[in-house]
Amino acid sequence: DTAVSQTPKYLVTQMGNDKSIKCEQNLGHDTMYWYKQDSKKFLKIMFSYNNKELIINETVPNRFSPKSPDKAHLNLHINSLELGDSAVYFCASSQNQGGLETQYFGPGTRLLVL
Amino acid sequence: KNEVEQSPQNLTAQEGEFITINCSYSVGISALHWLQQHPGGGIVSLFMLSSGKKKHGRLIATINIQEKHSSLHITASHPRDSAVYICAVRSKGNEKLTFGTGTRLTIIP
Numbered sequence: 424d425t426a427v428s429q430t431p432k433y434l435v436t437q438m439g440n441d442k443s444i445k446c447e448q449n450l451g452h453d454t455m456y457w458y459k460q461d462s463k464k465f466l467k468i469m470f471s472y473n474n475k476e477l478i479i480n481e482t483v484p485n486r487f488s489p490k491s492p493d494k495a496h497l498n499l500h501i502n503s504l505e506l507g508d509s510a511v512y513f514c515a516s517s518q519n520q521g522g523l524e525t526q527y528f529g530p531g532t533r534l535l536v537l
Numbered sequence: 538k539n540e541v542e543q544s545p546q547n548l549t550a551q552e553g554e555f556i557t558i559n560c561s562y563s564v565g566i567s568a569l570h571w572l573q574q575h576p577g578g579g580i581v582s583l584f585m586l587s588s589g590k591k592k593h594g595r596l597i598a599t600i601n602i603q604e605k606h607s608s609l610h611i612t613a614s615h616p617r618d619s620a621v622y623i624c625a626v627r628s629k630g631n632e633k634l635t636f637g638t639g640t641r642l643t644i645i646p
Contacts (some may be wrong), residue, residue: 437574464574464621513580523570523625523634524585531578 426450427529429514435535436504444499444532446514454478455497456491456526458513466513472497473519509536538566541637543624549643556611558640563605567629571598571609574621574639581620583609607641614644 427448436442448455456479457469471479475491486502488526514529541562550556560569571583584591584598586607591598595614600607611618624637 464622464623466625468634509580515580518633522568522585522627523572524582526582528580531580533578 427514427516427527429512429529429532431532432494432530433533433535435537437537438506440504441500441502442494442504442534443501444498444512444534445512446499446529448514448516448527448529450494450516450518450527451495452516452518452527453494454517455494456492456517457497457499458516458528460511460513460531462510463479470499487490504536506536509534539638540624540635541624541641543637545640546638547641547643549645550614552615552644552646554614554644555643556614556618556644558622558642560607560609560637561605562607562624562626562635564626564635565629566605566626567632568600568627569600569607570625570627571607572623572625574623576620580623590610592595613643616646618645619643631637 430445454473456471458466460466460468470489470494472491474494488500491497511531511533513531515526517526544559569586572580573583574580585599595612597610621639621641623639627634
């Protein structure tokens with residue numbers, strides 16, 4: 424069984440569109456994260472939610488809005504997509520607000536904005 | 538200049554060789570992490586260090602807090618070690634997480 428799953432795996436869309444990426448974890452973890460990895464392989468944390476509450480919000484444009492309907496899901500909605508949003512987006516989860524060493528990563532969603 | 542620098546950016550070696558990947562950082566840290574990203578994209582945490590040295594199988598990670606430097610070593614390298622290795626540091630105080638750009642390792646049979 425997949426521990427942290429993301430859909431879709433690949434997403435190709437045009438500038439200006441609105442899109443969502445879904446993340447689900449079946450580990451019973453309390454904390455979920457979104458990371459962005461750009462074309463130079465730079466990973467950067469975007470958001471962290473603990474029990475459906477936002478605890479980390481790095482300087483991410485407000486076009487990005489995470490939504491956590493329950494603690495097993497953390498979806499990422501992106502409005503008015505821009506070329507610079509092209510990246511791989513990774514979801515992760517951990518029990519409590521664990522450090523990076525305790526986080527389980529999803530397989531990533533490769534977003535290409537044309 | 539990035540707060541976390543890795544070297545080399547790319548490394549190709551023959552199977553069996555001893556591998557060293559370096560990570561230097563410029564801020565005070567509470568912890569340093571080494572991650573492995575497989576060709577398919579999956580990311581796995583290898584080590585968390587705050588001092589000294591850790592070993593797991595053929596992997597060894599060391600850190601020198603005074604010199605703000607960490608190394609990841611792989612002994613008896615194998616093609617399945619081919620991956621991108623990423624260093625990340627957690628800043629002391631604000632606990633901000635900063636990632637290096639990664640080192641792409643290719644082990645040739």
